[in-house]
Amino acid sequence: MASAKNKPELLKNGKRLDGRDLMELRPIRIEAGVIKNADGSAYLEWGNNRVIAAVYGPMEAQPKHSADPARAVIKCRYQMAPFSGLADHGRTGPNRRATEISKVTREAFENVVLLNEFPGTEINVYIEILQSDGGTRAAGITAASVALANAGIPMKDMIYAVSFGKIGDKLILDLNMLEDNYSDCDMPMAISPKSGDILLLQMDGNLTMEELKTGIQQVINAGKTISAAQQDALKRFYTEKQQAGSGEGRSEAETTG
Amino acid sequence: MREIIFPGQSVERTASREGTYMEGGKVYSKIIGLYDDSNGNIISLEGAWRPRMGEKVVGVVSEIGRKDTYKVVLSTNTEGIIISGRYERFRFKVGDVIEASIARVESESSVVLERPKPLGDGMIIEIKPTKVPRVIGKGNTMIDQIANLTKCRISVGMNGLVWLNDGDLRLAVSALRRIEREAHTSGLTEKIKKMLNGE
Secondary structure (H helix, E strand, O other): OOOOOOOOOOOOOEEEEEOOOOOOOOOEEEEOOOOOOEEEEEEEOOOOEEEEEEEEEEOOOOOOOHOOEOOOOOEEEEOOOOOOOOOOOOOOOOHHHHHHHHHHHHHHOOEEEEEEOOOOEEEEEEEEEEEEEHHHHHHHHHHHHHHHHOOOOOEEEOOOEEEEEEOOOOEEEOOOHHHHOOOOEEEEEEEEEEOEEEEOOOOOOOOHHHHHHHHHHHHHHHHHHHHHHHHHHHHHHHHHHHOOOOOOOOOOOOOOO | EEEOOOOOOOOOOOOOOEEEEEEOOOOEEOOOOOEEOOOOEEEEOOOOOOOOOEEEEEEEEEEEHHHHEEEEEEEOOOOOEEEEOOOOOOOOOOOOOEEEEEEEEEEEEEEEEEEOOOOOOOEEEOOHHHHHHHOOHHHHHHHHOOOHOOOOOEEEOOOEEEEEEEHHHHHHHHHHHHHHOHHHHHHHHHHHHHHHHHO
8 A cells, every 4th residue: 555655666657567558457367177176166367366266066054054044155265375475465374354355255246146046055165366466356256256157056147356446646457466555546346247236346545436437447348358268268168178088187986885 | 059158148049947047128147058049048067956856866875764764865965865655665774875766856955755776886976967968868878878888787866976886887987977078069979989899
């Protein structure tokens, strides 16, 4: 945040530190179905972020008192790997920040997953940050959305998330770690692209009303690229996997009667 | 033309309500599936098993209750119950693998089973429930072919559990895995035949 005294120069000749334009996304690459044991999974590279998301369920809710007889419950765990962080940013374990991100991620998905189809069950969403460079909650949501689709969980839409911010009076999209720490505003948003509904909006810093409106519009525009990457990952998974070897890498559960 | 459809994508025509939801008078897909725009069918590519009356299932006895009632594990989310009647009494042990059909669906997570039949020793593998129809094939062609060519005894449950015994298990399992992987491709019965004949 803007509190730092030795703030680096974030903009040079209209370009950002990593050479991007103001409204340019970092390159995104997603791969679906990377974890065989999970019902659905996705691996995402977004700039320097590396994220794995895995989905298990719907299965019987454990412990029993956490079950809702009318609908499924989503349990989400966002966690940073101990080696993921740059400096003091990424701490592992169930700390305040991870708990908060798990909660907002869960709430974003509760809006799109058709929970009433599986009463009494739980759907587990695990988001593991392997390498972080700012905007990991957005990357986590984007990856988890692919994992949920890959698990065949019925939902209204495949959501995505990206952050929006401000350096001085310049508005920027998809902040990296340095921009996140030293910019004047950082606003991650999760969007349901079909309806344009905003499912997550957190803001660190200040924006004017006008800037906020521009921000929402820019995030919705950027969504086309992100959604395309998500769909492309799933498409590749279902069209290319037939070329894999036979039966390898999958353990067989054996029982004798 | 068949193409992959994603959750939230709108569909122009639908054959059934399965795999779709309505909002504001429009129909959208709620799953990842293959959409056939000539007849409006959506075949889901992934997803949990939803029990239906009359389906054949394979399960493992997990609990013995009073008066020869049994609980059977069918999937992570579904449990079957066997109730012995006045004229037919069943005797199973915990761990027995059985084949049965669904008499009644009480809820997503609990079904009543009828006509249970013990399958005896063997091996159980799990396949994706969405791929089971392909494993069985039209008029059982696919599964009969595998059973004949590998000399295995195979029982496929709609819940995704497959029991196998005797014959060339390794070959049968790799055939099943290949069907699971290539379920969305055409000419699969021929491909599997070639594979099982060692070509």
